[in-house]
Amino acid sequence: MQNNNYDQFPLVSIVTVNYNESETTIELIESLSQITYPNIEIIVVDNASTNGDPKQIKEKFPRIVLVESVINYGFAGGNNLGIMRSRGEYILMLNNDTVVEENFLEPLVRKFQEHPEIGALSPKIRYYYKKDTLQYVGFTEINKWTVRNKTIGDGEIDNGQYEVDTETAYVHGAAMMIPIKVVKEVGMMSYEFFLYYEEADWCLRIRKAGYKIVYVHDSLVYHKGSVTTGRNSWLKTHYLTRNRLVFMRRNIHGIDFIIALIYQLIIAIWKNGFLYLIKGRGKLAGAYWSGIIWNFKNIFNKEIHDNPKL
Numbered sequence: 001m002q003n004n005n006y007d008q009f010p011l012v013s014i015v016t017v018n019y020n021e022s023e024t025t026i027e028l029i030e031s032l033s034q035i036t037y038p039n040i041e042i043i044v045v046d047n048a049s050t051n052g053d054p055k056q057i058k059e060k061f062p063r064i065v066l067v068e069s070v071i072n073y074g075f076a077g078g079n080n081l082g083i084m085r086s087r088g089e090y091i092l093m094l095n096n097d098t099v100v101e102e103n104f105l106e107p108l109v110r111k112f113q114e115h116p117e118i119g120a121l122s123p124k125i126r127y128y129y130k131k132d133t134l135q136y137v138g139f140t141e142i143n144k145w146t147v148r149n150k151t152i153g154d155g156e157i158d159n160g161q162y163e164v165d166t167e168t169a170y171v172h173g174a175a176m177m178i179p180i181k182v183v184k185e186v187g188m189m190s191y192e193f194f195l196y197y198e199e200a201d202w203c204l205r206i207r208k209a210g211y212k213i214v215y216v217h218d219s220l221v222y223h224k225g226s227v228t229t230g231r232n233s234w235l236k237t238h239y240l241t242r243n244r245l246v247f248m249r250r251n252i253h254g255i256d257f258i259i260a261l262i263y264q265l266i267i268a269i270w271k272n273g274f275l276y277l278i279k280g281r282g283k284l285a286g287a288y289w290s291g292i293i294w295n296f297k298n299i300f301n302k303e304i305h306d307n308p309k310l
Contacts, residue, residue: 146263152168172199
C-alpha cells in the first residue's frame with residue numbers, strides 16, 4: 001500500500017462471505033493485501049461452516065474482522081451481517097472466490113466521489129480461469145413477463161470494446177459497491193432470497209430511490225465462479241428457480257404481474273421442468289420443482305416483502 005494520505009482515501013469496508021471455503025477466502029485476502037488503496041477494513045463473515053475452520057483465516061490475517069455466524073443466512077444475510085459490522089463510508093462486497101487487481105479500488109471510490117447520484121456500482125469482471133474472457137460489463141433489464149435478462153459481455157474476449165463507464169440495470173453480486181448512506185436510506189438486502197436475485201432486487205430499490213447503477217470499466221476483478229454452490233448443483237437450481245418467482249412477487253405489479261404469472265404457470269414452469277427430465281437430469285428437475293413448490297407453500301408469507309433496515 002503506497003499512499004498514507006487517509007483524508008483523500010475514505011475508509012472502504014470490504015465484506016466477503018465464507019462457507020466451507022477458507023482456502024479460497026485466503027486467496028482473496030492475499031490479493032487484497034497487495035492493493036494500492038491505503039484505507040480499508042476486511043470483514044469476513046463465516047456462514048456457519050461445517051468444515052474448513054474459519055479461524056485459520058484470522059490466524060493468517062490477524063487484522064481482519066471475523067464474524068462467525070451460528071446460522072447460515074446465505075449470501076444476502078451473510079453480507080448484511082458484514083454491513084452491520086462495517087465502519088466505512090463505502091461497502092464493497094466481494095465473493096470469496098474473486099481475486100482483484102492491485103489498483104482496482106481507486107476507480108470505484110473516485111466514481112462515487114465525482115458522481116453522488118450513483119447508488120451502486122460494479123467493476124469489470126473477467127473469468128479467473130480464462131483471464132482474457134469477460135463475465136460482466138453490465139446487465140440488461142429483467143423482462144417483466146419472463147423474469148429473465150442477459151449479462152452484457154459474458155463470454156466475449158476482452159479486446160477493449162467496453163472501455164467506457166456506463167449506466168446499467170444491476171450490479172454483479174460477485175463484486176458490488178455501495179455508499180453506506182444509500183444502505184441507510186434503502187435498507188439492506190432482503191433475507192428472503194438467501195442466494196441469487198438479491199442484488200437485482202436491491203438495485204431496483206436503489207433505483208426507485210433516485211440513484212443510478214453503473215459499470216466501471218477501469219477496475220478489474222477476476223471471478224472463479226460457483227465455488228460454493230457448484231455450477232449445476234441442486235442448491236443453485238433450487239434457489240435460482242425459487243427466487244425468480246420471489247423477485248417477480250416483490251417487483252412486478254398490476255397487469256405486468258398477471259401476464260408474468262400466466263406465462264410462468266402455463267409456459268415456463270412446465271417447459272423448464274420437463275427439459276431437465278428429457279436431458280436426464282432428474283435430480284435437477286427435483287430442485288427445480290422444489291423451488292416452484294416453495295412459492296406455493298409461501299404464497300401468503302408477508303415476510304417476502306420485507307426490506308431490513310440498517
